[in-house]
Amino acid sequence: MTEQPVLAVEGLRKTFGDHAAVDDVSFTVPPGGGLAIVGESGSGKTTTARMLVGLERPSAGRVVVDGADRTAPPRGRTARLARARAIQMVFQDPYLSLDPRVTVADAVEEPLRLHFDLDSATRRARRDELLDRVGLGEREAAALPRRLSGGQRQRVALARALAVEPKVLVLDEATSALDVSIQAQIVELLRDLRASLGVAFVFVSHDLSLVRHVADDLLVLRRGRTVETGRAAAVLDGPRHPYTRLLLDSVPHPGWDPARIAADRRALD
Template sequence: MVEDLSKRFGDHLAVDGVSFTLAPGTSLALVGESGSGKTTTARMVVGLERPSAGTVRLDGRDRATRHRGRAERLARAREIQMVFQDPYLSLDPRVTVGACVEEGLRLHTDLDAAARRERVAELLDQVGLGEREAAAPPRRLSGGQRQRVAIARALSVEPRVLVLDEAVAALDVSIQAQILALLATIRRDAGIGYLFVTHDLAVVRHIADEVLVLKSGRVVESGPTDRVLDAPRHPYTRLLLDSVPRRGWTPGSG
């Protein structure tokens, strides 16, 4: 899917030759500290950044190929959707949650108004929200509820791949667990591939089948999640694992 992807900003090489394959219904985590290149990689996969080199392919098609007309642009946009760390920034504060979700249906489907409303209700129910939340503006919802709305909106266009950029980083531990369980259920039921971007190895075991560890824009380790987390081979991976708080850990204990 992704081959030798690179991105240069002036003299800075932010991503350097990243390659990976994401099979349908699987989940891959891009892991690394801030500045490792993981978010830039994700943005290139979605199409928010143009690669300096390399390709992003879906079903053998290079997604960087120039689109021919509005219909093709919309079709490409449906294939890969993104959920950001702060869902409030991606939700229109002037309209209700239901209208936020319906926007994608209006743009990408031929459903009439009644069918769109029914589909919105189904999508919100899928992520554990109901009529009360649908009628509220985003500011009236908690952070976890807003993240559920962002997931529902991304799912509305039936994407092949869902890119989640630090999607649970701003949530407390109990809400993180709820969102991760929700994502696991959706992946199992819908067969969507997940590209999960995180600096937090504590959540990786719960969401990813495979892991790519990035340092300074390059892949330093990759493999099945259990192998990478239980028997890391690269010193940087071991450093990341050592930074994860463990049972009995207290600030200042090292």
């Protein structure tokens, strides 16, 4: 456990006006690790994810990826490319995260062209390899996004993010817009990719029931602050904080008692 973390976040904070969306959040992710950041709407989980990839500038705190400080959004081509090589992101909505005018093949080739100096034959081979890795074939490669289902689009988004060969991949609710039967396919794929590629994953999700199956560590956010953190299995089996317990109880299950949960929620405020 003395390994240098691939992602280290320290005292991260983001304020909009006088409202702190993210307030003093810290965590580390080891190389190839899996961290789940879980919270409800307004918990600051998405803002945190956006700060990790440089889409939002933190008000305070530090983001260190692969040993380099990546706190501020990059300036200049070199910094931009270096940052992109370190950390990538898959967005929630598969229907909005691909340019409707770009074919699947081109969507995957674009980052290859930007980041690697490959001749076109090698690049195409690498593209096909990536698409194959996420379970897409020639037919899908030639298609525009609108011909694909939500699950297929999310596979394209994954292939595109992995094309850069990042050290860390942030998945912002990457499965929540999908049907259950398809979501499970993508979860299987994610487990497989993480195991085989050694990329560290940061899952941002509202769904606690998924956490155990995709992540090793868990961070629970509420109103911008860390409520509880630890090994995923340990937190899920023995939550310490009443809010974590409430979240766990809220997931429908046999013997579910919504009235009691409602009472617990009121007690917490």
